[in-house]
Amino acid sequence: MPEEKFIDVEKIIGSKNPKLLKWLPGFVLRWIKRVLHEKEVNAFMNLHGHLRDYDFIHKVIGEFRVTVNIRGLENIPREGGFILASNHPLGGFDGLALMQAVEPARKDIRFLVNDILLSFKTMDNLFVPINKHGSQGGTDVIEEAYASEKAVLVFPAGLVSRKQQGVIRDLEWKKSFIAKAVQHKKNIIPTYIQGSNSKFFYNLALWRKRLGIKANIEMFWLMDEMYKQRGKTITIIFGQPISYTVFDKRHSPKGWAQQVKKFVYAMGSGKATVFIPDYEKHPAESAS
Incomplete structure (x- = not known):
């Protein structure tokens, strides 16, 4: 049984813009897949997606x-x-x-x-x-x-x-x-x-x-x-x-x-441990 794809870059692009998918060079698609970690995410989800x-x-x-x-x-x-x-x-x-x-x-x-x-x-x-x-x-x-x-x-x-x-x-x-x-x-x-x-x-x-x-x-x-x-x-x-x-x-x-x-x-940053309200009205504060 083929592994299910949690991320499918080509399918996503194809559903949004089929013409773009046909135009995109292979190296660009491979780069997008690397940035989105398509292979790693899909492998992880196929192993642990039931959790x-x-x-x-x-x-x-x-x-x-x-x-x-x-x-x-x-x-x-x-x-x-x-x-x-x-x-x-x-x-x-x-x-x-x-x-x-x-x-x-x-x-x-x-x-x-x-x-x-x-x-x-x-x-x-x-x-x-x-x-x-x-x-x-x-x-x-x-x-x-x-x-x-x-x-x-x-x-x-x-x-x-x-x-x-x-x-x-x-x-x-x-x-x-x-x-x-x-x-x-x-x-x-x-x-x-x-x-x-x-x-x-x-x-x-x-x-x-x-x-x-x-x-x-x-x-x-x-x-x-x-x-x-x-x-x-x-x-x-x-x-x-x-x-x-x-x-x-x-x-x-x-x-x-x-x-x-x-x-x-x-x-x-360790400069405060208790919230102390500042009741002074600041000029930049919006009334919204």
């Missing part, structure tokens, strides 16, 4: 020999709903490592994702797809997750970290996790993930932006970046819960989101 949820996560992390160091696991509530908000440095392996790190405390997670992890149907029971097109069905599923008594995991930036002024950090954190924390009376667990992609990834993103190219072409290399994490260590720090009552009208949800983001990076 589900945490079993699949453990297998991936084990096969890649990635070590996950956990600090502050005692800050994860053992029952009741909460929102875990984290930075997003890697674009794939950080999500896997985060789920494995949370598992000893809470198996009932709902992870809001919109990136490469959605390709892996082996973890469907843990994921809530972020709806980019505003359909009512997708919005209802997200609302149901926030309203539940489960552990909701979210990357508020929505995109992988980029290098900004020489420092690797998230882009602006979206306000929705603050709004939902207040609406559903859920505390927030601030979380820092230590990790980075390759210099190539950040330089590509930088030059793409300088050239005025709006499409995030660097995302094409995220699978390759996952493979570059082989043998590395990812450290995850769970901070003390932040009460939803902190997020009052003295700041907009957008303003509070940036404060939590700032605290997460301070926590990661």
Whole structure:
């Protein structure tokens, strides 16, 4: 029986643009397959694609020999709903490592994702797809997750970290996790993930932006970046819960989101352990 293809580059291109597939030189197709690790991913999925949820996560992390160091696991509530908000440095392996790190405390997670992890149907029971097109069905599923008594995991930036002024950090954190924390009376667990992609990834993103190219072409290399994490260590720090009552009208949800983001990076660098609200209204803060 022929092996099933989890990634089929020629089929994907052919379904989108048959003329392009006929025009593309063979060496270009081979290059695309190498970047997407078509052969390696298909081999892995044919061997382990029957595994589900945490079993699949453990297998991936084990096969890649990635070590996950956990600090502050005692800050994860053992029952009741909460929102875990984290930075997003890697674009794939950080999500896997985060789920494995949370598992000893809470198996009932709902992870809001919109990136490469959605390709892996082996973890469907843990994921809530972020709806980019505003359909009512997708919005209802997200609302149901926030309203539940489960552990909701979210990357508020929505995109992988980029290098900004020489420092690797998230882009602006979206306000929705603050709004939902207040609406559903859920505390927030601030979380820092230590990790980075390759210099190539950040330089590509930088030059793409300088050239005025709006499409995030660097995302094409995220699978390759996952493979570059082989043998590395990812450290995850769970901070003390932040009460939803902190997020009052003295700041907009957008303003509070940036404060939590700032605290997460301070926590990661060892400069802070407790979230202390800054009630001074910043000029740049939007009223949205």
